[in-house]
Amino acid sequence: MHLTLNLPTPETSLKSMAGCDLWLKRDDLIHPIVSGNKWRKLVGFVEQxxxxxxxxxxxxxxxxxxxxxxxxxxxxxxxxxxxxxxxxxxxxxxxxxxxxxxxxxxxxxxxxxxxxxxxxxxxxxxxxxxxxxxxxxxxxxxxxxxSGPHNSQGCQALWQELEQAGRPDHLWLAAGTGGTARGLLRAMPHDCPTHITLVSAVKGSHREAAQTQALADDKQIKLTWIDETYFGGFAKTNAQLQQAQLAFEAATGILLDPVYNAKVWWHLSQQPRPQQGKIVWLHTGGFRPQLIPEKI
Ligand SMILES: Cc1ncc(COP(=O)(O)O)c(C=O)c1O
CATH class of the missing domain: 3.40.50.1100 (Rossmann fold)
Known part of the structure; x- marks a missing residue:
């Protein structure tokens, strides 16, 4: 494939903001359009x-x-x-x-x-x-x-990068269909002690949640699925969420999409007690029209 890709992606420390050992895995930097989980999910499909x-x-x-x-x-x-x-x-x-x-x-x-x-x-x-x-x-x-079985290829590479940077004790990411999470779960070893927390952008996706949970149970991996019952559903927002996103962007210079990653940040920042150990939040990218260069 002749795309210019920024891989492996770096991890940025958010310790000073979060007050715990939180890192942001910058998959948003992979490519301006094929960013985040899009590359991880598509690579196995496109290459075959x-x-x-x-x-x-x-x-x-x-x-x-x-x-x-x-x-x-x-x-x-x-x-x-x-x-x-x-x-x-x-x-x-x-x-x-x-x-x-x-x-x-x-x-x-x-x-x-x-x-x-x-x-x-x-x-x-x-x-x-x-x-x-x-x-x-x-x-x-x-x-x-x-989403599909081909997600495994890109998610395998993603898991290897995460392990090489120091295996997280907690991994947070946004979920839609849950395909990225299931790709990661397939790549992770049995009994892996990393606890995955999924912040769903969709309200009531019980089938996807059950499918993902079944895979985690099968591999003896701890998983938490947070339903979108806070902001009213897919692509819904409110002033609180917008403020949290703007404050994050102002403090870090890192952009978040409002549909997926802003909601992950909101949940992370609302944790009553900080989680122990290394926490990695996977930035799954998002389509930002203003970031698209004239020629790709
Ligand atoms: C930016 C972003 N993050 C996360 C997701 C959710 O990915 P998945 O459907 O694999 O759960 C999507 C899916 O469309 C997305 O565009």
Whole structure:
């Protein structure tokens, strides 16, 4: 792949802010668009694609996944057919969609009901959809959020980096589908004493939580899943959260996305008692339109 990537990513100490041995693993620095968990999740998928493949993938108007997938596919000369949730939208509806179109991806807008049905059928399009979307015989399916067994490759490398920098006693990260967390759990050794805390950006994702917990139980790894019951659900915010994000950014000069990482910071900063030992917060990046250079 011909992307310029900043790997391995560094860990920055936040001890003076947090009052405990907290480190931020700067996966947001990997690439301006294919940043954070997007690279970790996509690398295993993109590297196994045959030349000039057609990839079918899915997402919402502000999807970090779609923006990252568009950059990866464009860089490697693949085609992308992107199914977008919301038939009222168009390529100008968001910077993410605009970026996908500019990268040469074919955007198809469908109703929220049809999108939900696709999710329920594990993203397998019906024969009618395959014809309407003009899919070739041998297209490659990539689930929403880029989650899947291929996540293991990038997460394996991530776990190795974490171990090499000194294995954390606690690892905090944001969760959406939980795919990144499950990739990490698969990479971690059985009985690993690192306790994982997941801050879900989605309210009530019980299926994802149960799936992730089952994997942790299987590997005898301690896991805590925090549901998004504090701010009202996905992409919801309030003045308290915004203040915490602005204060963090002002103190550190490190930007947070409001949907995922700002909420992790809020929970970390609200801990009644600091956790013992080395705590690592994985910065999972996020699509920041103002950071996109003219040419990638
Ligand atoms: C910036 C960011 N952090 C975290 C996540 C959650 O990742 P996962 O779906 O693997 O749990 C996402 C997913 O879309 C994301 O864009």
């Amino acid at each position: 694609l045959p030349p000039s493949a057609t990839v079918l993938t899915f997402g919402g108007a502000h999807s970090n996944h779609l923006a990252a997938a568009a950059t990866c596919l464009q860089t490697q000369g693949h085609q992308g057919i992107f199914i977008i949730r919301g038939d009222e939208l168009n390529p100008k509806s968001s910077p993410a969609l605009h970026h996908c179109q500019a990268a040469g991806m074919h955007l198809i807008f469908i109703s929220r009901t049809s999108f939900r049905q696709l999710r329920e059928q594990h993203w397998q399009p019906s024969t009618r959809q395959q014809q309407a979307w003009q899919l070739p015989q041998d297209y490659q399916l990539l689930a929403e959020g880029g």
